[in-house]
Amino acid sequence: MFIAQTKAELSSHAQAWQKENLRIALVPTMGSLHEGHLSLVRIAKKQADKVIVSIFVNPTQFGPQEDLAAYPRNEARDRSLCEQEGVDAVFLPTPAEMYAPDASVTLMESTLSKTLCGRTRPSHFQGVLTVVNKLFNIARADVAVFGMKDAQQLAIIRRMVRDLDMPVKIIPAPIVREADGLAMSSRNAYLTPEQRQQALCLRRALDFAEVAWVQGNTPLDPVISKMRTLIEETPGTEIDYINAVDSDTLAPVSKLHAGVLIAVAVKIGHTRLIDNIVLSNTQH
Amino acid sequence: MFIAQTKAELSSHAQAWQKENLRIALVPTMGSLHEGHLSLVRIAKKQADKVIVSIFVNPTQFGPQEDLAAYPRNEARDRSLCEQEGVDAVFLPTPAEMYAPDASVTLMESTLSKTLCGRTRPSHFQGVLTVVNKLFNIARADVAVFGMKDAQQLAIIRRMVRDLDMPVKIIPAPIVREADGLAMSSRNAYLTPEQRQQALCLRRALDFAEVAWVQGNTPLDPVISKMRTLIEETPGTEIDYINAVDSDTLAPVSKLHAGVLIAVAVKIGHTRLIDNIVLSNTQH
Numbered sequence: 330m331f332i333a334q335t336k337a338e339l340s341s342h343a344q345a346w347q348k349e350n351l352r353i354a355l356v357p358t359m360g361s362l363h364e365g366h367l368s369l370v371r372i373a374k375k376q377a378d379k380v381i382v383s384i385f386v387n388p389t390q391f392g393p394q395e396d397l398a399a400y401p402r403n404e405a406r407d408r409s410l411c412e413q414e415g416v417d418a419v420f421l422p423t424p425a426e427m428y429a430p431d432a433s434v435t436l437m438e439s440t441l442s443k444t445l446c447g448r449t450r451p452s453h454f455q456g457v458l459t460v461v462n463k464l465f466n467i468a469r470a471d472v473a474v475f476g477m478k479d480a481q482q483l484a485i486i487r488r489m490v491r492d493l494d495m496p497v498k499i500i501p502a503p504i505v506r507e508a509d510g511l512a513m514s515s516r517n518a519y520l521t522p523e524q525r526q527q528a529l530c531l532r533r534a535l536d537f538a539e540v541a542w543v544q545g546n547t548p549l550d551p552v553i554s555k556m557r558t559l560i561e562e563t564p565g566t567e568i569d570y571i572n573a574v575d576s577d578t579l580a581p582v583s584k585l586h587a588g589v590l591i592a593v594a595v596k597i598g599h600t601r602l603i604d605n606i607v608l609s610n611t612q613h
Numbered sequence: 614m615f616i617a618q619t620k621a622e623l624s625s626h627a628q629a630w631q632k633e634n635l636r637i638a639l640v641p642t643m644g645s646l647h648e649g650h651l652s653l654v655r656i657a658k659k660q661a662d663k664v665i666v667s668i669f670v671n672p673t674q675f676g677p678q679e680d681l682a683a684y685p686r687n688e689a690r691d692r693s694l695c696e697q698e699g700v701d702a703v704f705l706p707t708p709a710e711m712y713a714p715d716a717s718v719t720l721m722e723s724t725l726s727k728t729l730c731g732r733t734r735p736s737h738f739q740g741v742l743t744v745v746n747k748l749f750n751i752a753r754a755d756v757a758v759f760g761m762k763d764a765q766q767l768a769i770i771r772r773m774v775r776d777l778d779m780p781v782k783i784i785p786a787p788i789v790r791e792a793d794g795l796a797m798s799s800r801n802a803y804l805t806p807e808q809r810q811q812a813l814c815l816r817r818a819l820d821f822a823e824v825a826w827v828q829g830n831t832p833l834d835p836v837i838s839k840m841r842t843l844i845e846e847t848p849g850t851e852i853d854y855i856n857a858v859d860s861d862t863l864a865p866v867s868k869l870h871a872g873v874l875i876a877v878a879v880k881i882g883h884t885r886l887i888d889n890i891v892l893s894n895t896q897h
Contacts, residue, residue: 336778344780350632431862433724434742434769434776440717458718459777466778485718492718493743494620494750496628578715 330411331418336427336467339381339420343469351378355470357461360384361401361515362410365505369474370414372502376472382411383420383464385427390456401518420468427463435459438485441579445481445572445592446603454485461486465497474500478512480590480605484579504604506532512604519600523565528597530563531604534571538591542608547585549573560595569594569601576607614695615702620711620751623665623704627753635662639754641745644668645685646694649789649797653758654698656786660756666695667704667748669711674740685802704752711747719743722769725863729765729856729876730887738769745770749781758784762796764874764889768863788888790816796888803884807849812881814847815888818855822875826892831869833857844879853878853885860891 333339346353354377356369362384373380384407391397404421411419436458441447447454465473475483487499505513510532511525520528534556541552556571573582576590587610594603617623630637638661640653646668657664668691675681688705695703720742725731731738749757759767771783789797794816795809804812818840825836840855857866860874871894878887 340778340780347631348634429776431724432776434720434722434773436718437721438718440715463776463778466780469780489718492713492716492747494624494747496624496750496753 330408330416332408333418333420334422334426336422339418340467340469342418343381343467346379347469352471353377353469354380354472354474355464355468356380356382356474357464358382358384359386359400359515360407361403361518362407363505363513363515365476365478365513367410367414368505369476369502370411370416372500373472373474374415376474376498376500379417380415381418381420381468381470382416383422383468385420385422385460385464387427387456387460388424389428389459390453392450392452395450396516396519399519401515420464427460436462436489438488441481441485441488444574444579444581445570446594447481449569449594454482457482458485458489462489462493462495465495470497472498472500474502476504477501477607478504478514478604480576480592480607481579484577487577510536512602514602516600516602520597524597524600527563527565528595528602530560530566531593531595531602534559534593535591535604535606538585539606539608542585549582549584552585556591556593560593565597567596569596614692614700616692617702617704618706618710620706623702624751624753626702627665627751630663631753636755637661637753638664638756638758639748639752640664640666640758641748642666642668643670643684643799644691645687645799645802646691647789647797647799649760649762651694651698652789653760653786654695654700656784657756657758658699660758660782660784663701664699665702665704665752665754666700667706667752669704669706669744669748671711671740671744672708673712673743674737676734676736679734680800680803683803685799704748711744720746720773722772725765725769725772728858728863728865729854730878731765733853733878738766741766742769742773746773746777746779749779754781756782756784758786760788761785761891762788762798762887762889764860764876764891765863768861771861794820796886798886800884800886804881808881808884811847811849812879812886814844814850815877815879815886818843818877819875819888819890822869823890823892826869833866833868836869840875840877844877849881851880853880 354373356373358366386400442454538552553571560566571593573589573591576588582589589608592605638657640657642650670684726738822836837855844850855877857873857875860872866873871892873892876889
């Protein structure tokens with residue numbers, strides 16, 4: 330497994346693979362890898378000849394009050410997990426390697442980034458798009474795999490690929506959960522044992538919505554209202570949002586139907602967790 | 614010569630060339646081709662195995678009061694000139710082909726785009742960067758050639774390639790001039806015979822600066838002041854700017870030195886013309 334610390338090292342490898350017409354998949358991560366990330370790697374391996382995992386805690390997607398400094402890092406373990414999964418190259422740049430001090434070109438998204446997490450994290454998706462665009466270019470990615478847990482990120486990256494005609498295929502990967510239903514997240518490491526229990530309210534609320542949909546209850550307000558109650562009755566929680574939107578455009582919907590994304594963001598103590606479901610059309 | 618009207622047609626050709634490891638050069642134009650454009654094509658042919666010329670009058674880089682509707686178009690002549698020059702593919706998309714109605718991702722530049730033409734054309738370079746980024750992706754360009762007449766555009770595109778780590782080499786091409794020194798421009802077609810004579814004041818002012826530099830006069834203010842006089846004493850002219858800046862960063866300079874870009878923008882009647890020189894270090 331090749332370890333690249335610099336953009337030049339990674340892109341020279343990627344360029345050589347491209348010249349051999351090998352298909353390159355990129356799995357962009359912020360490290361602190363868990364089973365969710367590893368599931369992305371396994372999907373990537375099926376889609377491409379070479380798999381690159383990038384591990385970069387990108388400062389430009391954190392707000393001034395957010396957890397950049399505290400974000401969990403475990404590079405040695407991450408490397409060893411990638412090696413076990415048969416990853417071909419790991420990219421581990423520093424912020425100084427990624428960004429020139431006078432960098433002045435960024436990407437902007439004007440619609441999908443204004444809702445959900447974008448309301449409380451106003452520059453987050455500008456940071457995400459810019460770094461993902463850079464990573465696609467450095468890795469010469471033909472394919473990139475993103476988890477559906479970050480549903481808004483996935484929609485915005487798909488929009489970037491469409492609007493900039495990027496020659497990259499985006500593969501969405503299903504959410505991976507702990508045995509009790511909590512969506513895997515590097516931020517789960519922040520939770521105390523008590524908060525870990527409280528965090529199950531996200532999944533309980535989403536389960537309620539899914540059951541309502543399967544049972545044919547399509548009016549939205551009572552479902553959202555009950556979800557809100559299920560979370561609020563759990564001590565130590567603070568709801569950021571509970572929203573039902575179109576999973577591609579993220580525009581609000583007025584009733585449940587197939588393709589609707591129901592997304593929640595809840596603070597458990599100081600830890601902000603997100604989770605979601607997309608309603609399937611198998612039931613109706 | 615292949616004519617592509619759609620992104621899919623061009624990118625399938627480009628992808629096939631890429632698989633054969635052929636080097637692809639892109640020459641982005643707004644059509645109405647003149648000798649300046651053809652010089653870019655000739656440079657491109659030396660740099661690559663396949664040359665693509667895009668002809669697209671990009672609406673998003675024109676301001677509301679600008680000359681989008683009047684901009685000269687001559688597709689049949691453009692095609693025939695490309696054919697004569699041995700171009701491999703011409704890309705002729707419509708605005709509807711280039712932009713989805715709900716397009717929401719754009720590129721932004723926060724430093725170099727604020728000076729020179731950016732002062733009076735506030736969204737111009739956002740439009741330029743976004744369309745050039747798209748064209749690079751569709752054409753799978755390894756190389757792209759840009760004229761030095763649009764010095765600010767060249768600097769901002771180089772900045773984009775650097776800041777987004779795009780795998781594209783940018784080649785600057787020298788300004789091509791008419792016999793009397795007027796820089797070639799599609800917009801010269803707007804000029805009446807009288808205005809055509811008046812337009813020579815841009816070159817006269819730049820010649821003055823170059824001679825001053827060659828003679829060792831490095832203080833800036835008297836040079837700019839004399840340039841201003843040379844343009845103002847020509848009837849029918851209105852100066853937008855005369856600026857001396859670093860040719861890479863476009864930051865203002867306080868005296869003449871090698872690498873300084875002296876750029877002028879002047880309205881002759883309703884037609885806005887630009888021209889520039891970069892001071893060489895051969896004389897000192």
